[in-house]
Amino acid sequence: MEENENSKDWVDRIWRAFSSMKMGLALLGIIALVSGIGTLIPQSEQDPEKAKAVGQLWQTLGLTHLFSTVWFRLLLGLLCINLIVCSLQRFRGIYRQTFKLSPPSNLARVPQKNRRVVKGEGTVLRESVQEFLKQKGYRFMFSDQSDQWSFTAIKRRFGNWGSFITHLSFVVLVLGALLGSVLGFKGYFMEGAGKTFPIQGIELSKGNVSETFSVRINSAEDRLLPNGERDNWYTDMSILENGQEVARKTLSVNHPFNYKGITFYQANFANGAHFTADMNGQKTPVVLREQGQNYFQAPGTELYLIATTIMKTSSSQKAGVLYQVYKGTGAEPVQSGQLTSGQTIDVQGTYRLTFDGTAGFTGLQVKKDPGVVIIWLGCALLVGGLLLAFYWQPVVISGILIPENGTQGTLTVGALSGKATSSSHDALEQFVNYVAN
Structure with missing residues (x-):
């Protein structure tokens, strides 16, 4: 009997604590302070290089990825519980004022x-x-x-529910943010036309990818208008399930592609070159980014091929590329030169290389946020609650x-x-x- 009374006493204490407005204001203050710190310290999601330069202590505390840390989610969870308890306490009174x-x-x-x-x-x-x-x-x-x-x-009479709905909207917003943080992910990739790769292979800034489909970049273009001004960056991409194309779309800036809750956004573009490497009769397609941002290593050799400069094409001129070949850890190239479209060269007597033409590299941001619908619902509730509270x-x-x-x-x-x-x-x-x- 005494144990039951003690447990009931503890439940009452916890209930009173979470129903306290002071606790809610304290949690809001702490979250606001922590969020302010998050705007001052570089976050790995926005600026990975600057985040790595922050002191090791702050990285260990999670201040460089603050909004995905367990303790920040715990603060949001406590605030959510506080809002729910406060709302439940007010529900009966509001119901009576409205209907009874x-x-x-x-x-x-x-x-x-x-x-x-x-x-x-x-x-x-x-x-x-x-x-x-x-x-x-x-x-x-x-x-x-x-x-x-x-x-x-x-x-x-329904104006009585304005403040209740406003408080409820914050609960929904917090739940949406937590859901997106726990079950969502955000990443980035830059790949050239013709490349196929698994979605799990992209570079992630937060979350984990559970999906298993593949992405194929059919083409990537930097289109210009007749007056020379940029039109837009365009990426023709396909989604492959078990090797079969199940979805395809051309996306561009402000026109993303959504597949099963995962959204692909056009972020940037880079010029590239498409080659064919012929080694002992075995031909391998190679796509390299301009300015040596990736390389091709011939199988079984220490030869590294990069494309340094891509020459734009015109109606009367073939596409061109400046290339360099390095060996091992050498700082100076062992071979370099210029190729025009269709030209073939011998690379150090090891393989033959044909320049097939220019190829675009597309940079896409990939995001999955299952909480976004809930966040929009929370925003709608917030607007509705404020309208009821102030104008009804x-x-x-x-x-x-x-x-x-x-x-x-x-x-x-x-x-x-x-x-x-x-x-x-x-x-x-x-x-x-x-x-x-």
Whole structure:
């Protein structure tokens, strides 16, 4: 018995702690402070090189990938629990204010801050009250008690839910952020036309890839307008499942490609060259980026081929490329030169190399965020809650008639309208002017 009481006492303490507004404000302050630190310290997701230069202590604490750390997610989770508990505590009261309002049983139950008194014949006053409430669109209820009657009326009653929905929206936003952080991922790749690779092989800045499909870059173009200005970067890509093409689309800047919740965004573009390496009759396609940003190592050799410069093509000129061949760890090239489209050379007597033409390299950002739909829902709830809270505040009018001298009586009436005191004052003045006349 004592153990049950102790466990109940602990539950009550935990409930009171999480239902505290002070705790919610403290958590918000801590999260705001930590987020501010995250804007000052380079994050590995945005700037990996600068993040690596940050002190080892800060990296160990997770400050270079702050928003994906366990302790930051824990802070968000605690805030979410606090908001849920606070909302649950308020739910019953808001529900009663919306659907369970009852007429006052005595004068003490009539709002006192904004109160007026009207005298007259009881039956006439009741009819006037009913007519006014119907005309103004109030939902009302009357209660008869022997020699007296009372009423309560409400207009724009769903405005009571504005603050509740606003608090709920923050819960939804936090859940959406947590879901995207835990189950989503963000990555990047730059590959040349004709390349096929598994989605799990991309460079990730956060999360893990569970999908197993492959991506094929069919083509990558840097298109120019007739006046020489850039049109856009275009990437024709395919999704392969078990070696079979299941989806294909040409994407460009501001026109992403979405497949099973994974979105590909056009980020950048680089020029490249397409070669064919012929070694003992075995031909291998090779695609190299300009400025030596990748290389081709001939199988079984220490020869490394790079493309240094790509020459643009014109209607009267073939495409051209400047190349260099390095051996081992040597700092100077052992062979270099220029090739035009279709030209073949011998590389150090080891293999033959044919320049087939230019080839674009596309840089794509890849993102999966299963929480984005929930975040949009949270944003919609936030806007709706704020609109209800500020522009649809409920007005409650209630009163009680105390009979005097037979059929005569005194109607004491009051009005409430949340924090909008002017609304309740105006509503009460309209009510009294109509009923009294």
